Amino acid sequence: MCKSETHDYSASKVHGFKQQPADLASFGSLYPSICAACKVSSLQAACSYSKFVQAAQQSRGRLVFVLFCRDKDAQGQNWCPDCVTAEPIVRSELNSLPNGAVFIYCQIGDQAYWKDPNNEFRKNLKLTAVPTLLKYGTPQKLVEEECLNRELAHMLFTRLSFFFFSQSFI
Structure with a gap:
């Protein structure tokens, strides 16, 4: 289960750090692979809509x-x-x-909360399914089985002018 905290793991702070931060434990071995790259300015975990909003607001001006x-x-x-x-x-x-x-890893709630059509993720972010991988503030996203395609995830992360419209928009 994810802790409801967010932390800024700047590359200068995390270089050589061998242990995975507890708030990212729910995302498996995410942290060591990022530490090796030392270029992501922040890894964050959020376990509620309000924590997601807080993490996104703290990241203004960055992708x-x-x-x-x-x-x-x-x-x-x-x-x-x-x-x-x-x-x-x-x-x-x-x-x-x-x-x-x-990069923010956000858990959207239990099954009952997710199925509620008025939950904040559905209502405010227009999420229709999980998993959803998105570039925040743009229409660029991958939904459900699209997230299972390594090439699409790579394309979303690397192409700054990439406009991929999920099948959910078509």
């Missing part, structure tokens, strides 16, 4: 990428099979993020 997944239980198990499959694929492409980018 922000967000992976929205469903919550994990106390044993760290995710009840969403697509999220389980997408996480290692997205994690493997994090070294492709542009210099200074921010």
Whole structure:
């Protein structure tokens, strides 16, 4: 289960750091792969809509990428099979993020909350499914099975003028 804190892991602060921060533990071995690249300015975890908004506001002026997944239980198990499959694929492409980018891993709540059509993620961010990987503030996103495609994740992270419209828009 994710802690509801966010931290700024600037490359200068994390270079050579061997342990994975506790707030990112729910994203598996994300941190060591980013540390090796030493170019992402911030890795953050959020476990509620308000924590997501706070993390996004703290990252103004920088490229922000967000992976929205469903919550994990106390044993760290995710009840969403697509999220389980997408996480290692997205994690493997994090070294492709542009210099200074921010990556936020956000858990959207339990199954009952997610199914509520009035939940804040659906209502305010127009999320229709999870997992969703998006470039915040743009229409560029990958939804559900699109997140399972390593090439699409790489393209989203590396092409600054890339406009990919999810099938959910078509």
